[in-house]
Amino acid sequence: MTTLDTIGSREALRSLDQGRLLVLAEEIRAFLIDKVTRTGGHLGPNLGAVELTIALHRVFDSPRDAIVFDTGHQAYVHKVLTGRVKGFDRLRRPGGLSGYPSRAESEHDWVENSHASTSLSYADGLAKAFALRGQHDRRVVAVIGDGALTGGMAWEALNNIGSAQDRPVIIVLNDNGRSYAPTGGGLAEHLAAGPGEANFFTELGLAYLGPVDGHDTPEIERALCRARVLDRPVVVHVRTIKGKGYPPAEADEADCLHAVGTVDPATGRPASPGPPTWTTVFGQELLRLAEKHDELVAITASMLRPTGLNPMAVAFPGRVFDVGIAEQHAVTSAAGLAMGGLHPVVAVYATFLSRAFDQVLMDVGLHRLPVTFVLDRAGITGPDGPSHHGMWDLAILSAVPGLRVAAPRDATGLRQLLTEAVECDHGATVLRLPKASVGGDIRALATMDGIDILHRSAARPLDVLLLPVGPLAAAALEAAAELERHGIGVTVADPRWVLPVNPALPGIAARHALAVSIEDGIRTGGAGSALALACADAGVTTPVHALGLPRAYLPHGSRGTLLVQAGLDAAGITRAVLQRTGRADIPVDTEGSP
Numbered sequence: 380m381t382t383l384d385t386i387g388s389r390e391a392l393r394s395l396d397q398g399r400l401l402v403l404a405e406e407i408r409a410f411l412i413d414k415v416t417r418t419g420g421h422l423g424p425n426l427g428a429v430e431l432t433i434a435l436h437r438v439f440d441s442p443r444d445a446i447v448f449d450t451g452h453q454a455y456v457h458k459v460l461t462g463r464v465k466g467f468d469r470l471r472r473p474g475g476l477s478g479y480p481s482r483a484e485s486e487h488d489w490v491e492n493s494h495a496s497t498s499l500s501y502a503d504g505l506a507k508a509f510a511l512r513g514q515h516d517r518r519v520v521a522v523i524g525d526g527a528l529t530g531g532m533a534w535e536a537l538n539n540i541g542s543a544q545d546r547p548v549i550i551v552l553n554d555n556g557r558s559y560a561p562t563g564g565g566l567a568e569h570l571a572a573g574p575g576e577a578n579f580f581t582e583l584g585l586a587y588l589g590p591v592d593g594h595d596t597p598e599i600e601r602a603l604c605r606a607r608v609l610d611r612p613v614v615v616h617v618r619t620i621k622g623k624g625y626p627p628a629e630a631d632e633a634d635c636l637h638a639v640g641t642v643d644p645a646t647g648r649p650a651s652p653g654p655p656t657w658t659t660v661f662g663q664e665l666l667r668l669a670e671k672h673d674e675l676v677a678i679t680a681s682m683l684r685p686t687g688l689n690p691m692a693v694a695f696p697g698r699v700f701d702v703g704i705a706e707q708h709a710v711t712s713a714a715g716l717a718m719g720g721l722h723p724v725v726a727v728y729a730t731f732l733s734r735a736f737d738q739v740l741m742d743v744g745l746h747r748l749p750v751t752f753v754l755d756r757a758g759i760t761g762p763d764g765p766s767h768h769g770m771w772d773l774a775i776l777s778a779v780p781g782l783r784v785a786a787p788r789d790a791t792g793l794r795q796l797l798t799e800a801v802e803c804d805h806g807a808t809v810l811r812l813p814k815a816s817v818g819g820d821i822r823a824l825a826t827m828d829g830i831d832i833l834h835r836s837a838a839r840p841l842d843v844l845l846l847p848v849g850p851l852a853a854a855a856l857e858a859a860a861e862l863e864r865h866g867i868g869v870t871v872a873d874p875r876w877v878l879p880v881n882p883a884l885p886g887i888a889a890r891h892a893l894a895v896s897i898e899d900g901i902r903t904g905g906a907g908s909a910l911a912l913a914c915a916d917a918g919v920t921t922p923v924h925a926l927g928l929p930r931a932y933l934p935h936g937s938r939g940t941l942l943v944q945a946g947l948d949a950a951g952i953t954r955a956v957l958q959r960t961g962r963a964d965i966p967v968d969t970e971g972s973p
């Protein structure tokens with residue numbers, strides 16, 4: 380019987396003496412390494428939060444006291460301590476444990492959104508609610524990383540929390556000195572300055588306790604107990620080590636094994652390097668363009684390597700800026716760079732650009748500035764779940780006047796479109812790339828009005844027009860072959876620049892009996908909706924059917940499975956066309972997946 384087996388309740392956890400606490404921490408570390416190296420997940424962050432989370436659950440009475448985790452990627456220990464040990468064999472698997480807090484999983488979980496820098500705002504709201512409902516005994520604890528603290532929302536919340544001396548929000552700053560890479564900026568320098576430094580938190584109206592050794596459970600508990608009874612807003616500054624206790628993580632210069640796939644537990648590395656990804660191809664091409672165009676600069680929001688900017692950063696360190704987890708600042712500072720005569724490339728995950736929509740619309744779009752956005756993880760991403768799927772960008776960006784969106788279907792297309800984007804000096808451009816390895820090139824048979832014709836049935840070319848967005852071209856071509864076997868003629872066309880709609884597309888659609896757009900994004904307001912509107916405006920009566928993702932929060936799972944479930948694989952596209960051409964009776968071969 381391990382100590383971990385004995386802590387089925389908070390009372391049992393609180394009953395452990397210091398010796399057993401040390402044993403428990405090591406058992407949890409070994410558990411995390413064993414499970415997460417098999418399933419994939421956020422290993423480094425959680426290894427650094429072991430003692431901190433044990434202390435939190437010994438001092439506070441969750442869920443009566445609310446413990447809110449910022450970003451939520453470091454909540455595995457919280458899940459271990461709240462009865463979910465058994466779920467870790469299926470962490471981030473379809474139907475299995477979420478990699479983030481999940482309200483459906485436990486009453487101890489509050490925030491499911493994995494977007495950083497939100498915890499202090501939730502905490503401010505919860506504290507107000509508890510106060511207004513007379514629940515003055517309930518504490519609100521926000522656990523925020525030093526990286527997440529570089530996000531603007533956190534400072535908006537601090538401004539409010541600091542001014543409310545009667546609402547005792549307890550902010551636990553989990554300071555491991557890193558986001559992915561070492562955290563940069565004035566805040567990080569201040570936090571690293573050492574205990575003697577007067578802490579600006581006090582000037583904002585918050586008490587400050589620390590710095591505390593984040594791997595000494597009793598010391599953390601003493602600080603948390605003081606915070607608990609202070610009865611005013613307080614920051615408990617906890618110093619931790621990302622990847623603590625696992626040498627491959629502690630030694631990992633890049634990001635302390637921040638997020639891993641299935642890896643060898645002995646090394647923390649995958650058994651074999653995977654095939655080239657879209658990110659890799661982008662990073663290499665951006666470097667080539669940076670060598671050619673001195674005006675090219677790049678910006679990341681604390682994700683230099685994950686977005687592929689590292690090659691350019693190594694070659695041109697003065698032209699790549701990491702602004703912290705601050706997408707809004709990234710976009711508007713890009714507007715400033717463009718106003719200053721440069722051409723910025725803002726590299727960001729698609730889901731995180733949502734946070735900076737106003738900046739795209741009013742700081743870049745309104746001024747018609749030459750800024751290029753490269754959205755990685757566009758479309759279904761998979762294991763990170765609903766707040767990570769990059770499925771909103773086409774719908775929200777379709778509203779920005781003058782902004783153009785491209786979706787490359789292969790590596791050659793990515794290189795060509797990135798060149799076109801960075802050479803465009805009269806407005807914003809966007810490229811969207813999926814979380815996937817890049818497939819083989821798909822050559823065009825012909826190009827007309829900027830539209831690549833990928834396939835045209837010899838027999839009856841004008842039955843159905845398939846318009847895949849980006850990499851879904853491969854599934855569309857497979858569907859075309861299947862449809863032809865049923866005597867349906869298919870044209871497959873790739874406009875490359877998918878928004879705004881290419882003015883030649885309604886004319887092409889008019890020559891077909893049915894037009895079907897296919898996009899890895901929500902169908903409401905996406906590329907298909909835009910095409911239908913363009914056809915209507917042009918008086919084209921060809922029915923337009925938009926295949927895409929539902930306007931829903933999709934669960935975590937594998938990208939392939941989720942695309943199949945959305946009908947965005949070859950079989951799904953084929954079924955959709957057969958249904959709309961009165962041939963629903965024909966059975967469709969459902970083998971294979973995108």
Ligand SMILES: Cc1ncc(C[n+]2csc(CCOP(=O)(O)OP(=O)(O)O)c2C)c(N)n1
Binds near residue numbers: 452528555637
């Ligand atoms: C708005 C937003 N941008 C980027 C990310 C990607 N991201 C996830 S965790 C992370 C680093 C967080 O650093 P920190 O808060 O210090 O937590 P740690 O991993 O160090 O425990 C980043 C940038 C995100 N989740 N949300």
Ligand SMILES: CC(=O)[C@@H](O)[C@H](O)COP(=O)(O)O
Binds near residue numbers: 452637685763814
């Ligand atoms: C928590 C967070 O936002 C990131 O760590 C994200 O999980 C990384 O996603 P990828 O693994 O797709 O880079």
Ligand SMILES: [Mg+2]
Binds near residue numbers: 525555557
């Ligand atoms: Mg950190």
